[in-house]
Amino acid sequence: MTSLHSAEKNLSHRVADTFAEGGLLSRLANSFHVRDGQVEMAMAVSDQIEKGGALVVEAGTGVGKTYAYLVPSLLCGERILISTATKALQDQLFKRDIPTLVNALGLPIRLALLKGRSNYLCTHRLRQSQTQALNLDRWVRMDMVKIQIWAQQTLTGDLSEVDGLNEQSKAIEWVTSTRDNCLGSICPDFRTCHVVEARRKALSSDVVVINHHLFFADIAVRESGVAEFLPASRVVVFDEAHQLNETGVAFLGKSLSNAQLMDLRRDTLVAGLQMARGMADWNGLCIALEKSARDWRLAMPKQVPGGRLGWEDSAPEGCHPEVWQQVMSDVAVALSNLATALDSVSEIAPDFLRLNERTHQLGQRVAQFFQPAADSSVRWLEINGQVKCVESPLDIAEVIQSKLMTPLEAQNEAQVSKTWIFTSATLGDEPTLKWFTQPVGLADARILRVESPFDYPAQSLLHVPSDFPKPLDPRHSMEVAFLAATGARLLGGRTLILTTSLRAMTVIGEQLIKAFTDDPSIDVLIQGQWPKRRLMERFRQGDREGLPGCVMVASASFWEGFDVPGESLQLLIIDKLPFPAPSDPLVKARSKNLESNGGNAFNDHALPEAIVTLKQGAGRLIRNEADRGGVLIADTRMRSASYGERIFSALPNMRRIDQTDLFWNELSKITRVSTKVS
Ligand code: SF4
CATH class of the missing domain: 1.20.120 (Four Helix Bundle (Hemerythrin (Met), subunit A))
Structure with a gap:
């Protein structure tokens, strides 16, 4: 314990040195510059690691929160479990961020990535499928052949290694296991099982990167080995923590x-x-x-x-x-x-x-x-x-308290207790972040909010039209399409429309196709027309290399996790405020529960839900210091309803413009001075 404490005494100093001007990070990359918010977060994480307990950090876009939690976690020299909401961030941490830091810091760390079992080849099911005359279509049979050839030489069994295998291929269900059909220790292929091997490797690693799905699957049924890794982890980090409650509930x-x-x-x-x-x-x-x-x-x-x-x-x-x-x-x-x-x-x-x-x-x-x-x-x-x-x-508070937090208090007092870091760019709209902490059972956690370093008033505009059809007016989506077409013509594409329903997305998409049928300078992209990854790549490419500019309309799955740094996105249109559907049984039950405990279903649930989603959506626009552009929210309730100001004040401090003509003028001006991103 003496060495642990002496190491921890130094942790804050070592973290401060790493982030300082001329420190290790600035030697690592020329583009690195000291950001106060990032240092503040890193120091808070160090402090929490020294003390133990839970820290919740809302870190605005551009703070650099990944390094802010990675540096102290890696430097503390203890076992770490990191969980993300998406596979994209999981891959980014495992392939890029952690190896870069580990090399720079010169730490002898064993790192593992653990995915859900549906990502790994099940040798038993592959063998079974080979002995069957399965009634499969031609494309599935071709994928099966690819998998069979690859299976003979793979070391990891991770299906993402199979060249040209679509993630949606029907072949995957024939060659992967589920919790239902896995034979476990009685399996004749247990000794060579890739799922077992991936877990074994994770258990012997110092840093393991998982995702929230796996984390909760394990809490629910002790399925994947995370439950064994968890007690030995001194630091547990949940990135993209705003998705924790919904993932857990599912x-x-x-x-x-x-x-x-x-x-x-x-x-x-x-x-x-x-x-x-x-x-x-x-x-x-x-x-x-x-x-x-x-x-x-x-x-x-x-x-x-x-x-x-x-x-x-x-x-x-x-x-x-x-x-x-x-x-x-x-x-x-x-x-x-x-x-x-x-x-x-x-x-x-x-x-x-x-x-x-x-x-x-x-x-x-x-x-x-x-x-x-x-x-x-x-x-x-x-x-x-x-x-x-x-x-x-209704939420995960009870499970987090009983299965994760309580055992900590029961730990031997001589031990330094476990540290839990929960972070995201958006965790609520008020200082206590109770939208996040209450359903997750973290009412006593330490809270930190770190502002984005971006100069929003200089970089961005915000417009809510006043003379516009109300959200339930049948003309609403047509008018949104008209605004989008105006913006796309002005900017040469570079326009993204996020809708709150598939129906609105279809109407707006059809109108945009009509508007640009005879205009080869603009490509209209609609969610669902290609696989999501291809659509995102095309939109990010924008009008580079002589291609037409893009206007894209998309719904729920593009509201977050879709990054478009640079000039390919300069106008973001949001069709309506994203309130949860009041008829949804889970929403109804949560509202009822809140009201019976003296709360207000609209102010304490529906409104913060809408604000968090809106902040996520609006956050697509400005991704770095060079970005310029405008957000247009086509929902007059922002201006007419009593709760409108609460929403305005929760959004980044963009320059607000009330007249539509003026908005187009100003948008044209600020996007013309935009700087290319290196
Ligand atoms: S133990 Fe389960 S996953 Fe592994 S080979 Fe057997 S059935 Fe497949």
């Missing part, structure tokens, strides 16, 4: 879907016909299971607004209770018959043991959904091609 609930039943049918048929042919009527049993899953789907409405049906009584809203009882009972009977057959062949191969367990688990899940929902949880039926029963907690 993993900590219970669910039952007709897709799970269909997967069980598929795996049973493959195993039954391959290893126990004639020992049960596998075809008949699987047809009965498939029929019950299809009947369940057919008895439900085809589509529902928002894709979710509330479920407060014995059946989901809009489903006749007797019909619901019948379809679910049929599923239960089909599962029970299958379980009997699997029981009789369990000794033949481990595959049947696991299939039998899966069948029993699904049967239990059906029984649970016949019972009333647990207290402080909410239940709904999800309909989006598939049907899925979901029961979820």
Whole structure:
């Protein structure tokens, strides 16, 4: 312990030296310059590492928060777990940021990247699929061949190594495992399993980079080895922490879907016909299971607004209770018959043991959904091609407190306790950041807000038109398209429109296509027309190399994580304030819960949700000191509603312009002086 304490006494000094003018970071890169906010955050992280406990940092765009938490975490010389919301940031940390710093700091650190099991080849399922005459289409068969060739020489089993394999390829589900179908330690391929090897490597590393999905999958079912790594980690960092609550809620609930039943049918048929042919009527049993899953789907409405049906009584809203009882009972009977057959062949191969367990688990899940929902949880039926029963907690506060924080207090007092860092560019709209801390159970955490170093009044404009159709007016999307076309003509493209619904995106996209049909200088891009990565690359490329400029319209998945530094984005249009849908069962349950505890559902939930999403969306525009441009929010409620000023004050301090003509003039002026980014 003496050496630990002496090392920690020096930590703040070493961090300060690393960030100082002429320090290691400025020697590392000529472009590095000291940013007060970054140093402030780095020193707060060092201090927290010395003391232990939880620190929540909202660090505005451009602060350099990644290095601000990495430098002290790496210098402290202890085991670190870092979790991100997206694979993109996970890859960036693992491939670029951490190796760069580790080399510069000269630290002998073993680093591992751990992904979810669906990213790794399952050798057992690959072998099974090779012995089957699977009824696959030509493209899937071609992908299977690629995977088989690569499988012979891969060391990691990470499918991202397979050249030209699309992430959406149907072949992937045949060669990867799920928690449901993995045989675990009874698997004949366990010794050479890539999933097991990736976890083993993570467990013997000093720094492990994971994502929030994996973290919560593990908290929920101790699935991936993170639960073993966690107790030994002295510092745990959650980057992109604003997504923590929603990711946690999605993993900590219970669910039952007709897709799970269909997967069980598929795996049973493959195993039954391959290893126990004639020992049960596998075809008949699987047809009965498939029929019950299809009947369940057919008895439900085809589509529902928002894709979710509330479920407060014995059946989901809009489903006749007797019909619901019948379809679910049929599923239960089909599962029970299958379980009997699997029981009789369990000794033949481990595959049947696991299939039998899966069948029993699904049967239990059906029984649970016949019972009333647990207290402080909410239940709904999800309909989006598939049907899925979901029961979820309202937030993750209880789990974070009971499974993560409480054990810390129980630690030996002589030990320095674990440090938890939660950070993101957007964690709320008021000083206590309670939008983030309350649902995550961090009411006692230390809070730090670090302002962006950008000169927003000089770099950016903000305009909300006053004479404009109201959000529910049927002309609204057409008028947004008109504004976007005006802006794109002015700037030669360089325009992004973020919408709050797919419907608005379609209308705006169609209008833009009409507007630029005869104009070869502008490309209209619409989310969904190509894979997301290709769309993002094309938009970032902009009008360079003689290409047409771009105007792009996109919805939810582009509101965050889409970086366009430089001149390819100079006008960002947001069609409406992104309030959560009040009819959504989870939103409704949270609102009800808040009101019953004396809160106000609109001010304490809907409004902060909208503000955080809006800040994320508006944050796409200015990504570095050289960027210039304007944000236009086409929602008159910003100017007319009593809550409008709260929203304005939560946004970066952009220069506000109230007249539309003046906005176009000023936009034209500031974008003409924009500086190229090196
Ligand atoms: S242990 Fe699971 S993931 Fe590994 S090879 Fe066996 S079935 Fe596949």
